[in-house]
Amino acid sequence: MSRRSWFGAVAFLALLATLAFLVIPVVAIFADVSPARLLDALGEESARDALWLSLRATAIALVIVIVVGTPAAYLLASRDFRGRALVLTAIELPLVMPPAVAGIALLAAFGPEGILGSAVSSAGIELVFQTAGVVVALVFVSAPFFLRQAIAAFAALDGRFLEAARTLGAGPFRAFATVALPSVRAGLASGVALAWGRALGEFGATLLFAGSLQGVTQTAPLAIFADFSKPDGFVSALALSAVLIVVSAALLLSVKLLGGDRALEGSSRL
């Protein structure tokens, strides 16, 4: 056996093991719950409330992340300044932060006794036990996923196109909107998909910071956790999990399609 094919075989086995390990738990959820039971679970009011809340809260969070994050990422990618590495690290910190730590951190910052708590409440904003608090938690944990991808995408942009646009008389905003944005579409889209996925799965920070109440703060993952511990709740937890997987997969796929992700078209990048 030649050296090359020996390595090829090992890599192939590694891929098989990776696929099996990542796919089996997902398949198990669908194998354990019949389609009829899945529809039944969707009919339950608490499940519908949780899914609807999850969709609404993650959508609002993502809009905030995209609107604020895109120009911020553009600036970080196109300018070099002292302390840039520090800023980048600070932005990425929530990526590696355990969700429970994120929840505690949010309470310490914006909770009633947090350092900004009185400022927040005197501005007439209520976060703890409110849907707004869920959105804050989702933005906090998901923004770094988007920012990372967006910064990388803008950084890979060929500066000459922007210069050309500027030379042709486009202002900085016009150059950003008509030249930079369209060319980083795929990068931004994959950032959106990752951030959305993280937001949909958010659990610990939401529970600690916003609490859990049906229709207000009980998102789908919190409902799954509540279902799990109910007598005979494992089946409804499975059903809700199945729905969440389908929704996440649909989001991931549609965002990638919209972004024109080449990986979906089957072309290798090597």
Next chain:
Amino acid sequence: MVVFAASSLETAMSEYAESFSGADVKGSYAGSDQLAAQIRQGAPADVFASADTEYPAQLFEEGLVEKPRVFAGNRLVIAVPAGSEIDSLDDLTKPDTVLVIGDPSVPVGGYTRTVLDRLPAPQREAIVANVRSEEPEVSSVVAKLEQGAAEAGFVYATDVITAAGLETIALPERLQPDVAYAAAVIAKSEHKAEAERFVEGLIEGDGAEDLRRAGFLPPP
């Protein structure tokens, strides 16, 4: 040996576990409903100590635990941050009072609903309207009170003893639910002798003493 215990038992149980001789005891503390669900999924525990008698009884019927034994009692109370203006059950009906209770499936949430169900409908509805979060275990209700996020919560009397800066408002006797804790040896336990001795000690012995010191009542 692994002991699954209701989160309200944490202080007393960890002391007992530490002093228990003959086995190295590891405690896992969570809502009794979560622990019961984990036992149903085959979690490797040796003792289950629940904040009610329902969950151990269900698991016993399913053949997952040996016959449960009641080992302690407790009282449900209203807890408020020290210096709160709330000083009666009636104050919980005031609009915009931030009230936090247990999820319906966790025992403390069940006892809370027993109390609420004994109230006249208008009073009950006014209180329920103030519920801002249903927490998965009593310890997270306590945490929300300690952080000042909530203004009042239904918890066990023993929780207020260990919590920092909280005060107790007793419930009228006619509303007080029967809070009873039951423990059982897990049927599949590989340390049955030690597990039985552990449960025995909760009823009379070192465990019972640790429980009384933490404010738990003798079994009702």
